[in-house]
Every structure is written in C-alpha cells, then in structure tokens.
Amino acid sequence: MLAIECVDVFKSFRPERESLLGRKKPKVAALQDISFTMPESECLGILGPNGSGKSTLIRLICTLLLPDRGELKVFGRDVVKAPQEVRRLIHRVSVEASFFKKLSAQENLDYAAGLYGLSRGAARSRAQEILERLGLPRAKYRAPLEEMSRGQQQKVAIARALLTSPTLLLLDEPTTGLDPRSRRDVQQFIEEIRHDYGASIVLCTHDMQEAQRLCDRVAVLRDGRFIALDTPTELAVRHGGGGGLEGAFLALTGEDPHEEEEMNA
Amino acid sequence: MISMRSEGRAMGAVISRNFSLIRRYLGWEVVFAFYNAVNALTIALIGLAEPGPGQGRRVLYLAIGALLWNFLSVLFFEISNSVMWERWEGTIEYSFMAPVRRVTYLLGVCAYAVVYGLARTLVVLLGIFLLFHLPLGQADLTAALLVLAAASLPFIGLGLLGAIMPMLSAERGAQATQVIQGVILLVSGIYYPITVLPHWLQVLAWFSPATYTLTSVRAAVLDGASVGAVLPTVFGLLGAGIVLVPIGIWAFHIAERYALRTGKLKRNG
Known part of the structure; x- marks a missing residue:
C-alpha cells in the first residue's frame, strides 16, 4: 500500500x-x-x-x-x-519544538496524549519508555520545558509524536x-x-x-x-x-x- | 463508545492543560483577582456617592453589573486567550493536527472558561460582601443563579466568535476581541438602565443576551423575582445559546479553513 x-x-x-x-x-x-x-x-x-x-x-x-x-x-x-x-x-516533529514552555514535559505529554484519546496512565508509561530510550534524565520530566536545552525539548517532541504510534x-x-x-x-x-x-x-x-x-x-x-x-x-x-x-x-x-x-x- | 471516550479525554486534556497553566502563573492570578475585586468595589462605591434611602439598592444595582461584567470579561478573555496562547507557543498546529473534533476542543476551552470565570467572580463577590452591607433580605439567589447559568450558553457563543481573531493574528487578535466586549458593555445596561441610551443604541441592546441577563438577575436580587418569574428569560437565554453556539462553532470552522488556506496557523518555518 x-x-x-x-x-x-x-x-x-x-x-x-x-x-x-x-x-x-x-x-x-x-x-x-x-x-x-x-x-x-x-x-x-x-x-x-x-x-x-x-x-x-x-x-x-x-x-x-x-x-x-x-x-x-x-x-x-x-x-x-x-x-x-x-x-x-500521522504525527509530526518540527524543527521548533512547540510546547507550552511553562508546563513540564509530563504536563505537555499528558495534554498531547489526551487530544489523541489516550489514557493518562498508558501514555505516561509509554512516554517514560521513549524518553528513557532517548536519554532524557528522569529528573527532567517534571521540569518546565523552558528550563530544558533545545536538544532535550526536541526529545520530548519526539516522545510526543511517538506516543500515538x-x-x-x-x-x-x-x-x-x-x-x-x-x-x-x-x-x-x-x-x-x-x-x-x-x-x-x-x-x-x-x-x-x-x-x-x-x-x-x-x-x-x-x-x-x-x-x-x-x-x-x-x-x-x-x-x-x-x-x-x-x-x-x-x-x-x-x-x-x-x-x-x-x-x- | 470508544469515540465518545476519546472525545471526553480530549476535552478533559484541554481543561486540565489550562488549569496547569494557571498553577504556573499563580502569583499573577492573585494580582488579576485583586484587580477585578478593586475594580468592582470602585464601581459599587459610586452607589454611595448620593446619600438617601435608596443607597443600598443603588450599590447592589451597580455591584450586580460589576459582577456580571467581571464574569463576562473573564469568560471572553479566557476563550480567546486559550487560542492566543496556542498561537504564541506554536502548539496550535499540534492541537489542530490531532484527530479530535474541533467542537470538542472548543467545548473544552469554554468549559474551562466558565469554571474559571465563576471562580474569579466568586472572589470579587467576597470582596463586595466584605466591604458593603448589602440588602439581600428579599433576594431570590436561586433565581439569579439560574439566569446566570443559562446566560453562560449565549456568552460562550459570543466567546467563540471572539476566539476567531487570535487564531488569525497572534499579535493583535486577542485585543480585537475587546471590540465585542466593548459593544456589550455599552449597550447592555451593565451600569445604567438601557433607557438612557440613544434610541438606535437601545435597538442593539435588544440583541445582547447580557441585557436580559442583567434585567432578570437584578429583578431576582433587588425585587425578589422568583424562579417562575425568571423562567421566560432563562428559556430565552437558552434559546439564544442554541443559536449562538452553533454560529460560533461554524464561524470558527470557516476561520480555520481560511487559516489552513493561507497558512495563518504557523508560527515559524
């Protein structure tokens, strides 16, 4: 196909x-x-x-x-x-990681998962799995996106895209x-x-x-x-x-x- | 069934996101609530300027206007602000790319705005109760609250129309929604009876849901109008909402198509 x-x-x-x-x-x-x-x-x-x-x-x-x-x-x-x-x-990762910068990675991913109708629990464990694989320190999950480097934000953007398979x-x-x-x-x-x-x-x-x-x-x-x-x-x-x-x-x-x-x- | 659950989760996600944003700006929320309270108190104090037996009634008349205007302003601002925020952050492309019906997204935004607007109005109400001894002996608060609840629906419809502008312009759109607010403030008899308006403006007042809301809330609070007495207004407001909400959603859809045609959703790239 x-x-x-x-x-x-x-x-x-x-x-x-x-x-x-x-x-x-x-x-x-x-x-x-x-x-x-x-x-x-x-x-x-x-x-x-x-x-x-x-x-x-x-x-x-x-x-x-x-x-x-x-x-x-x-x-x-x-x-x-x-x-x-x-x-x-579909999902998309763009060059600029567009997020609510005051919210944490977890809050942003909760929002994204909710929009796709995913349950919060399942989405969180999947997000954790992806972010760990991408090497984002666990301590960063609850930090506001504005406190993350561009590379770290991009990893969260990739997790957002892959959450929805x-x-x-x-x-x-x-x-x-x-x-x-x-x-x-x-x-x-x-x-x-x-x-x-x-x-x-x-x-x-x-x-x-x-x-x-x-x-x-x-x-x-x-x-x-x-x-x-x-x-x-x-x-x-x-x-x-x-x-x-x-x-x-x-x-x-x-x-x-x-x-x-x-x-x- | 699964689709309903998905849409419910999507709506919940929008509401939860907005409350998360409030938590991050809690200090500023206190500042805004303080400003709202001071503003309403200032207006209510005008009622004390002229001494006499009708003083308490005048204060209450103005306080009702100030409270309703506070609710309306917050409702309008929060609906358009939700869209504006997404435009600024560039997240609107991700929200609109999700397989969620636009009406679900917008209902999430509106539900949050109603709850948040009521919470902020409650703060102002507490301020008014602390400063004034209001003659509420004959007030039918149930009737007043029923009118307010019914009025939320047409106000949501107007809010959706207001949300179009920040979608089309991140920089100026939110301010442009104040045009709608300004017209409602002018013609709806928020702080004065509409009979003081020039005749041609009184015609506009007939089309504003706020006019009927205020008349009935004032009748309930000042004159003790019962639930039965305000029911015609309640049904009228619900009817206006049944017309205005679909119009708001339809207009938002048209504006979104325009944005998709012209590339107005993007922030970068």
Whole structure:
C-alpha cells in the first residue's frame, strides 16, 4: 500500500500587505506540481535549501494546509476530504519544538496524549519508555520545558509524536541544532522505530549524512519543485561528481547544505 | 463508545492543560483577582456617592453589573486567550493536527472558561460582601443563579466568535476581541438602565443576551423575582445559546479553513 500519493499538488501564498491600504501583493508559489508516491514502511528524505517548500509539503501532508490544487492521499485517505482519518495515522516533529514552555514535559505529554484519546496512565508509561530510550534524565520530566536545552525539548517532541504510534511520521529537521550525541541518539531511535514498528517516515533534513544513513530514497526540492528523486547512492553517482550526496545536493541546488544548517540552528 | 471516550479525554486534556497553566502563573492570578475585586468595589462605591434611602439598592444595582461584567470579561478573555496562547507557543498546529473534533476542543476551552470565570467572580463577590452591607433580605439567589447559568450558553457563543481573531493574528487578535466586549458593555445596561441610551443604541441592546441577563438577575436580587418569574428569560437565554453556539462553532470552522488556506496557523518555518 502507498503511504503517500501526491499528484500535481500546487500551493501558493500571498505575502501580507505592508499596511491596510497597501497594495495587494501577488501570490508566490511555494510548491509547484509536486507528484510522487511513497510506499509503506519507506523512509523518504526531502532535501532542499531554506524556503524551497519542505515545511509546506509536510504541513500539507499533516492537514495543516489546504492545497490550491492537486490530490494528496495518506494511506488512501484524502487530506482535504478526510482530514480526521489522516490525522489518526500521522504525527509530526518540527524543527521548533512547540510546547507550552511553562508546563513540564509530563504536563505537555499528558495534554498531547489526551487530544489523541489516550489514557493518562498508558501514555505516561509509554512516554517514560521513549524518553528513557532517548536519554532524557528522569529528573527532567517534571521540569518546565523552558528550563530544558533545545536538544532535550526536541526529545520530548519526539516522545510526543511517538506516543500515538503514528503509521506515518513526518520529521521536519528533527536534529537541526542538536549536539552530536543528541543527534546520534535521535537518529538511532528513528532507525529503531523503523525496524520495530515498520513506520513510514518523511524526513526533511539539511544533514547529508543523516539522509544517507536513514533514507531509502531522497527527493531534492528547489523553488517548490522536485528536481530529483532517487536512492541516495544513485543520486550521488549521477550528480555527486565524487562528492557523494552532498556533491549531488550542491550540483542540483547550487546551495551549501552546511550554510543552510547553520542558518537554521 | 470508544469515540465518545476519546472525545471526553480530549476535552478533559484541554481543561486540565489550562488549569496547569494557571498553577504556573499563580502569583499573577492573585494580582488579576485583586484587580477585578478593586475594580468592582470602585464601581459599587459610586452607589454611595448620593446619600438617601435608596443607597443600598443603588450599590447592589451597580455591584450586580460589576459582577456580571467581571464574569463576562473573564469568560471572553479566557476563550480567546486559550487560542492566543496556542498561537504564541506554536502548539496550535499540534492541537489542530490531532484527530479530535474541533467542537470538542472548543467545548473544552469554554468549559474551562466558565469554571474559571465563576471562580474569579466568586472572589470579587467576597470582596463586595466584605466591604458593603448589602440588602439581600428579599433576594431570590436561586433565581439569579439560574439566569446566570443559562446566560453562560449565549456568552460562550459570543466567546467563540471572539476566539476567531487570535487564531488569525497572534499579535493583535486577542485585543480585537475587546471590540465585542466593548459593544456589550455599552449597550447592555451593565451600569445604567438601557433607557438612557440613544434610541438606535437601545435597538442593539435588544440583541445582547447580557441585557436580559442583567434585567432578570437584578429583578431576582433587588425585587425578589422568583424562579417562575425568571423562567421566560432563562428559556430565552437558552434559546439564544442554541443559536449562538452553533454560529460560533461554524464561524470558527470557516476561520480555520481560511487559516489552513493561507497558512495563518504557523508560527515559524
């Protein structure tokens, strides 16, 4: 079965006017005629410079945006016509760990679990299991999120996503800005959930090694269009010029991924 | 059955989250409650400005207005504040991405706002009782509370309309809900009879649930109107709620579709 089926999806945004009486600005295309399929249990990487449309694509898949045109299905359910069904199957981790910062990890996770109809007891033991696996000290569970490092917050964000056992996990730069140890922990955990649960994963990243290590296929997005979609090895061979996946990215987009990551961090 | 349980848990999660946030800002809650009490006392004191036999009645008239306005303000603020807070923190994307019906989420927000609004109003009421000797001998408090309970429903409907604005603008939306509050304050006879309003504003007063709430609560507290006497108002308010709550939910749904089309829910990225 296909985890994602995306046909000619187009999305544009109109920039805000400078003032109430200012001129209406023309719409800017964020995604242009994106078409791809993703089989169940695959990890699909999406690479692209800042503003290339990665997060827009993730938001469309997780029903937080409506496409202007085209068709997007998650496990056969249309994201526009059956958003509630899609929402039962997905979860997302974004680059910014959005939480109620004054609340503790446990309070935030209780809230998230409640929204998905999970019982508090079951959710807490599952969250504890995930956070222990990710190496978050137990003493931190009851501390306000604002007292945690970015890496620790990101681990709580991953626990929030996995609490609901999503069939499709959307990871939007989950390791950006993390220290090498935290990054390794998260990457190992992604491998584990793929292995143990067969979850399908979409992974947006600027880290070429991460894409190489975790992804079955990689799509390269530039100016809202897919300009390449293949296995990391094949992309490196075809476009890398001896520079591996990073060389391929540079050749295809004309951008340096390290600069992109520094800008995001 | 499972779905009902899930929706119940989701509603409970929203209520519990908001009370957890109160616990984290407990010091500020004391400050706000103190401000509400001082504000209501100031208004009630106006009733003492003119000496005479009707003084106690005037104080009570103003105190009822101040208490109801306090309840309404808190209710409105908390409904829009719940949405605004989610916009600021960026959590609204996660809440709206969850497979919970929007009406469940909104009912959770409203249930919290009603309970919290009543608690804050109780604090103000205690302040008023401490400072004034109010002539409550003939008051029918059961009738007054019944009117207040029925009035919560249309006020929730109006609150839902107010919650749209912070969803569309994190920075200015919550302040914009004060426009609705301001109009209700002006036309509903909170501190004066609506007969003092220009005729065209009196027409607006007919559409405000607060007008009928205040008239009946005052009749119950000042003149001892019984439960039977306020029942027509109670049914009228419930009827207004049955109309306004779906309108509020529908309008919120339309605004959410607009936000999903234009990308207004996102905070970053």
